[in-house]
Amino acid sequence: MAIKYAILGFLSWKPFTGYELKKIFADALSFHWSGNNNQIYGTLVDLHRTEAVSIEVQQQEKYPARKLYTITDQGRRELRAWLISEPELPILRSIAHIQFAWTEGLDGTELDNLFASYERMIEAQVLMCRETMERGNLEPNRSAREHLIWRSINEYHIAFYENELSWTKTLRTRLKEFA
Amino acid sequence: MAIKYAILGFLSWKPFTGYELKKIFADALSFHWSGNNNQIYGTLVDLHRTEAVSIEVQQQEKYPARKLYTITDQGRRELRAWLISEPELPILRSIAHIQFAWTEGLDGTELDNLFASYERMIEAQVLMCRETMERGNLEPNRSAREHLIWRSINEYHIAFYENELSWTKTLRTRLKEFA
DNA sequence: CAAAGCATGTAAGCAGTTACATGATTGT
DNA sequence: ACAATCATGTAACTGCTTACATGCTTTG
Numbered sequence: 515m516a517i518k519y520a521i522l523g524f525l526s527w528k529p530f531t532g533y534e535l536k537k538i539f540a541d542a543l544s545f546h547w548s549g550n551n552n553q554i555y556g557t558l559v560d561l562h563r564t565e566a567v568s569i570e571v572q573q574q575e576k577y578p579a580r581k582l583y584t585i586t587d588q589g590r591r592e593l594r595a596w597l598i599s600e601p602e603l604p605i606l607r608s609i610a611h612i613q614f615a616w617t618e619g620l621d622g623t624e625l626d627n628l629f630a631s632y633e634r635m636i637e638a639q640v641l642m643c644r645e646t647m648e649r650g651n652l653e654p655n656r657s658a659r660e661h662l663i664w665r666s667i668n669e670y671h672i673a674f675y676e677n678e679l680s681w682t683k684t685l686r687t688r689l690k691e692f693a
Numbered sequence: 694m695a696i697k698y699a700i701l702g703f704l705s706w707k708p709f710t711g712y713e714l715k716k717i718f719a720d721a722l723s724f725h726w727s728g729n730n731n732q733i734y735g736t737l738v739d740l741h742r743t744e745a746v747s748i749e750v751q752q753q754e755k756y757p758a759r760k761l762y763t764i765t766d767q768g769r770r771e772l773r774a775w776l777i778s779e780p781e782l783p784i785l786r787s788i789a790h791i792q793f794a795w796t797e798g799l800d801g802t803e804l805d806n807l808f809a810s811y812e813r814m815i816e817a818q819v820l821m822c823r824e825t826m827e828r829g830n831l832e833p834n835r836s837a838r839e840h841l842i843w844r845s846i847n848e849y850h851i852a853f854y855e856n857e858l859s860w861t862k863t864l865r866t867r868l869k870e871f872a
Numbered sequence: 873c874a875a876a877g878c879a880t881g882t883a884a885g886c887a888g889t890t891a892c893a894t895g896a897t898t899g900t
Numbered sequence: 901a902c903a904a905t906c907a908t909g910t911a912a913c914t915g916c917t918t919a920c921a922t923g924c925t926t927t928g
Contacts, residue, residue: 515886515887516788516791516887517887517888519791519792519795520791522795523791523794523795526795526797526798531907531908532907532908532909533906533907533908536907544787544790544791544794545791546784546785546786547888548888548889548890550888550889550890551908551909551910552888552889552890552909552910552911553887553888553889555908555909555910556909574906574907576896576897576898576906577896577897577905577906577907578894578895578896578906578907578908579907579908580906580907580908581907581908590798593795593798594798594799596792597792597795597796597798597799597807598799598803598806598807600810600814601788601789601792601807601810601811601814602788602789603789603814603815603818604785604786604787604788604789604790604857605725605784605785605786605787606725606783606784606785606850606853607725607783607784608723608783608784609695609780609781609783610780610781610782610783611723611783611846611849612695612698612699612702612723612724613698613775613776613780614842614846615702615723615842615843615846616698616701616702616705616772616776617776617839617842618705618833618835618836618838618839619705619769619772619773619776620773620776620777624777627777628776628777628780631779631780632780635779635780635782636782639782654797656797657797658871659797659868659871660796660797662864662867662868662871663793663794663796663864663868664794666860666864666867667790667793667794670790670860671785673856673860674785674856677852677853677856678783681845681849681852685841685842685845688841688845689838689841689842692837692838692841694914694915695915696915696916710879710880711879711880711881712878712879712880715879726915726916727916727917727918729916729917729918729919730880730881730882731881731882731883731916731917731918732915732916732917734880734881734882735881753878753879755878755924755925755926756877756878756879756924756925757878757879757880757922757923757924758879758880759878759879759880760879760880
């Protein structure tokens, strides 16, 4: 249940509504959830049930009422306990690599087409990441230390795709010898 | 349903039983499924229902009967169609990075402990990957081209964790300035 | 004598996704 | 007129995981 702590993290910065959190997750580079309602609204209900957050319902004239969630002391303690607990290993899953693994039956052109198509996708992804990052994806920025960490995490994400790209290019070049 | 094609891939190399496939997935570096029964036996039932594989039941004296699965022409066609289809983007999810993102409330020592613990985990993972790879994780090796692809995929996996390791070390060093 | 291996399969559950549902308001 | 934004929530589904269940055999 990591999304629980991702949400608690945002609320430890400042109060948000479910709708806002949903948008944050949908645009985020490094918070990898899709930002679907089920998970966010559900987790918020759960956090409220366990008294990790409190709710303030704000009536509005022109728009539907919004629920502003604020972290409680209990919530801060829970978050802190998680933060100092054993981290998890990162997970990498590359379906495309499985595709590549079983290409023995393809001829040179088919194989190169596959790699070319992959290269284009990764290239587009690198550009998208850069854009998202330059668009200055919202960030707490409460201290130089925090800023360094957030920038490093974002750069790591771009580097991941750039690395994938250069891997693909190298392999593709080397495969030309078999054409 | 990528595991379906991962299994079809292995069967396009040579026939296997469910039990063998399960072990293959459990030990594999680059086929990231846990190798749990539900998925493998279930997928095999499915592949048989759609006539992508045929079953030969082999009675044994001392051990339970085994079902040897062989790919059919239909199965080879399905696999081939998938192989030349649009690849998927690789997925990276690092719960630990979310942990790092919300450490503003930790003091220098707590933060360094967290990073140190992460560094140790990744180091262990790199070693494990190397071992798995050197133990010559089974590989079709039907041609120089195929061998190059498989080696590249394995090396990519190690490089992924090595890259994570150097990222962690760099960030950790830079964070010492804030201590 | 216990643990691991051979070999199959089932049950229960979590995490995450897309799509549906409502209904006013604002922008193109 | 149509789409998007604001704001909440629900339903149905996929993918994947751990754990359970059986029962014989081999190894430590």
